[in-house]
Amino acid sequence: MPADADATPVRDEREHARKVFRAMLEARQLETKLSSMYKAGKIVGGVYLGKGQEAVSASLGGGLNWGTDVFAPLIRDQAGRSAFGEDMLDCTRTYLGSSLGPMHGRDGNIHRGRPKEGLLAMISHLGASVPVVAGVLLSRRLQGKLDGVVGATCIGDGGTSTGAFHEGLNAAAVERLPMVVVVANNQFAYSTPNDRQFACGDLLDRAVGYGVEGSSVDGTDFLDCLRVIGGAIDRARSGAGPQMVVARLLRLSGHGEHDDASYVPDKLRAGGLGRDCMQVAAAQMIETGYATEGEISDWQTEVEDAVQLAIATAQQEPPPDPWKERWDARSTKLSMVTEA
Numbered sequence: 001m002p003a004d005a006d007a008t009p010v011r012d013e014r015e016h017a018r019k020v021f022r023a024m025l026e027a028r029q030l031e032t033k034l035s036s037m038y039k040a041g042k043i044v045g046g047v048y049l050g051k052g053q054e055a056v057s058a059s060l061g062g063g064l065n066w067g068t069d070v071f072a073p074l075i076r077d078q079a080g081r082s083a084f085g086e087d088m089l090d091c092t093r094t095y096l097g098s099s100l101g102p103m104h105g106r107d108g109n110i111h112r113g114r115p116k117e118g119l120l121a122m123i124s125h126l127g128a129s130v131p132v133v134a135g136v137l138l139s140r141r142l143q144g145k146l147d148g149v150v151g152a153t154c155i156g157d158g159g160t161s162t163g164a165f166h167e168g169l170n171a172a173a174v175e176r177l178p179m180v181v182v183v184a185n186n187q188f189a190y191s192t193p194n195d196r197q198f199a200c201g202d203l204l205d206r207a208v209g210y211g212v213e214g215s216s217v218d219g220t221d222f223l224d225c226l227r228v229i230g231g232a233i234d235r236a237r238s239g240a241g242p243q244m245v246v247a248r249l250l251r252l253s254g255h256g257e258h259d260d261a262s263y264v265p266d267k268l269r270a271g272g273l274g275r276d277c278m279q280v281a282a283a284q285m286i287e288t289g290y291a292t293e294g295e296i297s298d299w300q301t302e303v304e305d306a307v308q309l310a311i312a313t314a315q316q317e318p319p320p321d322p323w324k325e326r327w328d329a330r331s332t333k334l335s336m337v338t339e340a
Contacts (some may be wrong), residue, residue, distance in 0.1 A: 017226060017290045020062035021281055023083035024054040024222075025296075026303050028278055030088060031078055033307050034095055038257050043095050045109050050076035052220075052252030053184055055277035058083040059225040060152055060182050063233040064118075070136050070151035072120040072129035075110050076184065076251075077154050086119060092310040098317035105320040126159035130168030130181055137177045150237045152180040158189025160203055166210075169242070173210045176241040180232050181212075183244065184219065186251040187273065191263045207244040219249030220273065222281035223288070250274050 031049045038047040050057055053076045061080030064071050071084050078091065093101030094112045102112045103121075113121030120136070123129050133151040140146040159165055160183055172179045189197050200206065207214030213235065217228040225247065232243035250273040254261040268274060285291040291299075 014290050016062065016230075017223070017285065017288075020058045020083050020226060021222070021285055021291070022299055022303070023058045023062060024079050024278060024281060025299055026082045026088065026306070027054055027058070027079035029300070029303050030082075030091060030307050030310075033311060034091075035257050037095075037311075043109070044097075045095075047095070047257040048075040048110060048255070049253045049257065050078050052249055052277060053077075053186065054079035055222040055225040055281055056182060056184055056217075056219045056229070056247040056249065057154060059222075059229040060154055060180070060233075062226075063230045064150060064152055066119075067117050069149055070118045070120065070133055072133050072151075072153040073122055074129070074154045074156065074159075074184070075122060075256075076156075077122075080154060081119070084119060085117070086114070088306060088310040089313060090114070092314040093317065096311070096314040096317075097319050098314045099320045100317050101314075104325075106325070125162075125164065127155060127162030127165035127168070129153040129155060130165050131171060132168075133179055134168045134172040134175070134177055137172075137179060138175060141175075141177075146178070148237060150178045150180060150233055152182070152233065152236075154182040154184055156189065157183060157185040157187070157194060157203060158192070158197060159183075160206055161189070161197055166206075169206070169210050169212060169244070172242040173212050176239075178236040178239070179242040180229075180236050181242070181244045182229060182232075183246045184249060185246055186249055187268065188251065188255075188264065190255045190259075203246045204244070207246075212242045212244050213240065214244045214246065216246045216248065218272075219247030220275050220277045220280055221284075222277060223284050225277075248273060249277070252276060 027050060034047050035049060037043045057077045057080035061071060062083035064084055066085030073080050090102050090112055094103055095109045097105040099105045102114055110122045113119045130153060133153050137151045140149060183203055185203060187194055204214040204216055215228050215232055218224050229245055232245050236243050250268060282296055286293060
């Protein structure tokens with residue numbers, strides 16, 4: 001049944017908000033740099049930004065524990081990756097094809113992970129992360145290693161129309177797995193608007209249909225995201241079964257950097273969903289006393305320096321050597337990622 005979001009206990013405290021906000025800053029600046037490099041022809045393959053989605057993504061990743069919980073990010077979840085604990089070098093090494101990266105320079109820019117630490121590689125097939133996370137959790141239960149563990153994934157509104165999403169959510173509900181599914185409803189599945197994607201009144205109806213507890217949140221409101229998504233994580237961890245959170249927001253960039261998003265109406269951009277969650281978050285951090293303007297300015301400078309260092313480091317590292325590459329399955333290499 002739908003949960004009363006107002007009844008969700010306040011989970012976050014000052015230090016948690018500061019940690020999650022800094023992850024948002026890191027993701028925004030890192031992705032801005034990657035976009036610039038892509039447009040300059042220095043990055044091959046796709047670049048997909050989480051611009052406008054950082055509050056949702058970081059609230060999810062920041063509520064999980066690196067090395068214990070399971071997180072399956074989507075293409076727009078750099079903020080969630082950073083908040084969860086991914087090293088920035090993992091990102092720059094992958095985009096720039098370094099052989100020292102977690103995927104050894106062999107895979108797509110966003111298909112990177114560290115499964116031993118609970119960070120699963122992103123799956124391009126929309127919705128597929130839901131049954132994968134459910135499967136990991138079920139496996140841990142069978143091994144007697146599920147106590148206190150939460151598995152989480154973030155998908156888009158379009159992903160909720162796939163069979164994998166429904167099968168995975170149903171299995172998680174039947175098994176009462178400690179799973180959180182965050183749906184970032186950014187109003188478009190690539191260029192297809194909501195009214196051409198689904199006929200139900202609210203995506204939360206899909207949670208109700210499977211007996212999953214659901215909540216909704218304004219995805220542009222940082223503190224609301226911390227409270228609602230954090231509450232869902234807490235409930236899953238305490239044994240309340242799978243949770244689903246639907247976040248209302250608008251993608252502030254194209255589907256990828258190859259897409260100009262000209263199909264998004266100006267009226268929608270100018271509305272409440274079109275506000276930048278980064279600006280909202282900065283104002284809220286100051287209003288609540290969680291941070292001062294000076295601290296935020298200092299953090300921005302620190303993040304800029306860290307991004308420059310990560311880019312420079314990855315640029316100087318060797319690409320894969322086809323003569324030395326074993327060309328074995330990625331699953332084999334993934335067992336060695338912690339040694340990279």
